[in-house]
Amino acid sequence: MITKEVIKEVYKKYRKKPKSVDRLNVGLLFEEVGDTHGIVIEDNKIVINSVEPSSLFHRISLSRVHGIVNFEKTIAIVLHSSIIFLDKNEPKQNVHIKPQPVTFWEKMKMWFGRW
Numbered sequence: 001m002i003t004k005e006v007i008k009e010v011y012k013k014y015r016k017k018p019k020s021v022d023r024l025n026v027g028l029l030f031e032e033v034g035d036t037h038g039i040v041i042e043d044n045k046i047v048i049n050s051v052e053p054s055s056l057f058h059r060i061s062l063s064r065v066h067g068i069v070n071f072e073k074t075i076a077i078v079l080h081s082s083i084i085f086l087d088k089n090e091p092k093q094n095v096h097i098k099p100q101p102v103t104f105w106e107k108m109k110m111w112f113g114r115w
Helices: 004-013 026-032 104-113
Strands: 039-042 045-048 059-061 067-070 074-078 082-087 093-097
Touching: 004 067, 004 074, 004 082, 026 039, 026 067, 026 074
Parallel strands: none
Antiparallel strands: 039 045, 045 059, 067 074, 074 082, 082 093
């Protein structure tokens, strides 16, 4: 099961992009979810055909991918501030968007706003 802690660890482990896109395990996408999600590589971009063409996650540049991770029931495509989880058995996907940290000034506003 993918928990908040697991997601936090994935972001931590893949906070930097690999030195080359050749180091990404792109083959894992085709082995595990290629047929289910209609994945193709075009012009150095991953195209996920199970995602609506109007979505930002339909076509992803390989240069933006930080990692590809295999879980029991899903494959995760890790980006800087989001993770796309592709179900292995069905053409379903979930996206986790990394929340923006609260800035110092926002904390100050919240703290003074209580008075």
